[in-house]
Amino acid sequence: MNTWGLAMRVSFVRRGALALAATLLLISTAPPLQAQTVPLTLGAFPPEDVVPLARGGTERALADLPAAIDSVMQRSGVPGAAVAVVHGGKTVFARGFGVREQGKPALIDTDTVFQLASLSKPIAATVVAAQVTAGVVKWDDKVVQLLPGFALSDAYVSANVTVGDLFSHRSGLPHAGGDTLEDIGFDRAAILERLRQLPLAPFRISYAYSNFGLTTGAEAVARASGQSWEDLSRKALYGPLGMTSTSSRYQYLLTRENRALLHSLEAGRFTPLYQRDPDPQSPAGGVSSSVTDVAEWMKLVLANGRHEGRELIAPAALLPALRAQAFSSPAPTIGARSSFYGFGFNVSVDANGRPDLSHSGAFGTGAGTFVRFLPSADIAIVVLTNGAPVGAAEAIASHFMDIVQYGAPTRDWYELFHPRLMAFNDPAGDLAGKTAPATPAAARPLADYVGTYENSFFGPARITQGQDGLVLALGPGTLSMPLTHWDGDIFAVAPRSENAPYGSLSSVRFVVKAGKAAELKIDYLDAEGLATWTR
Template sequence: MMLRHAVRTLLAGALVAFAVQASGPAAAEGTFDPPPGAQFSQPKLERIDAFFNGIIAEGKIPGAVVYIEQRGKPVYHKHFGVRDVATKAPMTDDTIFRLASLTKPFTAVAVMMLVDDGKLKLDDPVAKYIPAFADTKVGVEKKRDDGEKYLDFETLKRPIKISDLLLHTSGITYGFYGDNLVRKAIAAAKIYDGDPSNAEFAERIAKVPLQEQPGTLWDYGNSYEVLGRVIEVAAGKSFYEYQKEKLFDPLGMKDTRYYLPEDGQKARMAQPMPNDADFRVGRPSRPDIVKKWESGGGGLTSTPSDVIRFVRMLLHKGELDGKRYLSEAAFKAMTTDHIGPSSGIARDHFYFPGDGFGYGYGLAVRTDPGNAKPPPPGSLGELKWDGASGCYFVVDPKQEMFFVLMEQTPSQRQPVQRELKKLVYEALAN
C-alpha cells in the first residue's frame, strides 16, 4: 500500500526483488503469456497450500488469505494461519488488513468516477482545486565554489495536472528515504506531524519542493495524498464520504475505511509478526487511532471479501452485478500504459511497477515480457498492484482470471508475492 522504506537500502532491496521476480528461479519456463482458455489444475493449486503452511511453520508470517477466480467461478479460496499470533484468532474473510499502497487503485477509481461525472478533467491543473500549488517550485541541487551542495528553486515549466498525480509524474516524491536535498527538505518539513486534515496535508505538500519538473519522471510519492484533497473539492464532501457513497457501499464493501473506531473492528485486525511490525512508511500505521487525515496513497483498511469485490469489478472492466462504476473510456484510460517509451517520461531508479510493466492510473500494466530470460509468469495486459503491508492483487484479462493475496508482512511480502504468482501460473494447464 503505500510507502517503502525510510532508507535507501530497503528500497534498493525492493528493486532487487523485482529483478529476482524477473530473472531468478521463481520464474518458470512456459508460464509467460499462457494461451487463452487455459484451465487450472487442482492438484497443482494444492502446491499453494504447501508453500503457505511451510512459511507459517517457519515463523515468517502469521497467516494469509488467498483467493483465485476464473471465468466467474472461484477456483481456490484458502485461509492460512492466524490473524494475530498473540490471540491465535484464525484468518477469516472478514479479517481487517492495512492495505498500505494498495489504497492507490481505489483512489484512482474515485478520480475516474469524477471524470465520468464531468466534475474533474485529467488535464486540469491541480492549482484549480488547491490554489497553493500555483506557487510550487522545483528543487534543483547545485554546488557552491567550495563544493557545498545547496537547493536552487525553479518555477514550473508547466502546471501539475490531475493526470500527473495519477501517474506519479507530478514531481512530488516521498521524503522518508534517499539522501538528496529535496528529500531531506521534505523530511525536515515534518509533513506527517500532528493531526492534519486532507486540506492541511495538501497545503504542506504544496510548500515543499518538487523533485523534478512535472511530466518528466515516474517518481513514487505523495501524489495520491493530494488526490484525496482534489476529490474533496470536486465532490463537495469528504474523501471517505465520496468513496463510501459512490464506490464502497454500492460494491458491498462494508468493511473498507480509513480508521477503525469500534472495538469489534480493532479485534478483527490482522497483525504482522512481532519482529516484523515496522511498515517503514515514514509514519506510524495505526488505523486504530482515529485521525482527520485520510491517506489516498496508503491509508485504507479492508477485508478479503471487500477487496475481492473491487478486483472482480476491475476484471469486468469497471462493471459488476449490472452496475457500471467506470465508463468504458475511463476504464481504458486507467488501464493503459501512459509512460511508455514514446511518452517522453523517464523512470525513477525505484520503479516499482517492475520489468515488463508500464503504468496506468493506480495500476501497473504488463506491456512486454521484460528483459529476464525466461520472463516472469503472466499475460500481456495484466494489471497489478501491492502495498508495503503485503496485500496484493493481479488481474489477468486474457485468462479471465484474478487472484488476491491478503497478508501483513513488510519483510516477506515480495518473496511471498513472487512465489504465489509463480504457483498460480504453473497451475494453469496449457
C-alpha cells in the same frame, strides 16, 4: 517502513526476476513464432501473440494454494494472512490463515479487516475513475482549478500538474516527500500545504513515488465532488460494490472487533507494538478491508468497470489507470525490461506477453499486502498479512500466478523476495549500528542548548532539559524523544515511527555561534535537505 518503497521497488525487482525465470521457460517450451504467418487482430482480447496458458494451470494453482500459503507463513513467521482469488467473475478461493494477534487464539477468517497500506492506491484510482465516468472530473484536469490554494515550488508545474500526473507519480515531487511530516503528527491539510516547499525533479519525465502527491490528486477530485474523500469513496465505490467491511477512515477500523493487529519486526520477531493511523494519506494508504470485500473490487477491475451486469465505471475512464503512464523503473540495459506505473497501478508485460497489473502495500509498523491481476486470463489474487514487509504476500501471489501461467512455479519466490524486502526494515539515521565514541568530547552546559528552534517545513523543535537530560519535541502534538550525548555538540535520538524502523538512531547536531547553540540539524529527517532549525 513507509508505503512508497515497497510498491515501487518491488515492482522493479519482481518484474526483473519474473522476466528471467519465465524467459527460460519460454525458450525451452514455446513453439517458434513465424512473424510472416501469424495473423494478429488489433485489440484482440486475450492478445493473440501471447504464449498459451498451461493446460489446467488455474485448477492446479488453486489446489496448491493452501500449502503454498502455509509454507510461506512458516518460513516468514508472519502471524496471519487472508487470501482471495477471483476468476471468471466469481470468488473461487477465499480463506484465512493464522491469528489476528500473535500469542492470542482469535483466528483470521475471510471477514477479518486488515489495513491495506499502499494497496489503497489502485482502489483510489477506481474511485477517481467513477468520478470521471460521472463527468465530475477528467484525468487531465489541472489540480489548481479543482483545489483552491494548491501550489508547488515551481510556478509552471503548479499551473499545469493534473490529477493524472499525481496519480502516476510524475509531478516531480520527491520520493516520499511529506511522509516524515505525518510521522511527527501533522494532519493532511498541513502536509499538503507544505508540499510547496519541496524541491522538484523535472516535470513529467521523472518518477518518484509520492504518497502525498497522490493524496493531493485525490483531494482535488473530492473537492470537485463536493464531499470528503472518505465519503466519496464510500458512496462511489464501497457502497455500490457491497464492500460493507471497507472504509477509508481509521476510526472505522477501530470499531471492528474482527480486525488484524499490526506486527512490526523487532529483533527478528513479529510483535504487535504499534498502531498506525494513516488518515493523513488516506487515499494513498488508509483503506482497511477484508479479502471478501477486496475480491469484489478485483472483479470490477477484471470486468472493465461492470458490476452485476451494469456499468459502474466506463471502460474509457478506467483504462488510463490500467495502462502505462510513467516509467517507474527504466530498463538499465538494452536486454532488460522496463517497469511502468499507470494511475495507481503498477503495469508491466510478463515474459509470456501477458499484461500484468499489481500493487504492494506495507507499513513498517506491521502490514504487508499485495494484489496482482492477469487480465488476459481473467484472474486476480490478493494477499493480506498482518506483518511488516518481508516478502510473504508477494511470494504467495507470484507462486500462484506462475502455476496459472506455466503449470509450475518457476523459482522459489520467497527466497527472491525476502532479502530484498528485508531492506525496508533497515534502521534510519546516520548513527544506526554505530558505537558511541569511547572518549567523546564534552558537551556544553545543557542549558546552552535549551530553547525553541524554528523551521518552516517541520515546524518548531523544542529542546528542554529534564531530570535525565535533554528532550527533543517535534510537531504539533506530543511527540518527544530523549537526547543522549554522543560527541561534543552532537546528540543522538532514537526515533521509532513508520519511517524509522526498529534500531533507528540519528544525530542531532547543534551549531554553536558566539558561544551559544544557534542551529540544530536532525539527520533522519533530512532527505530533502530541509531538516535544519534556527533558534
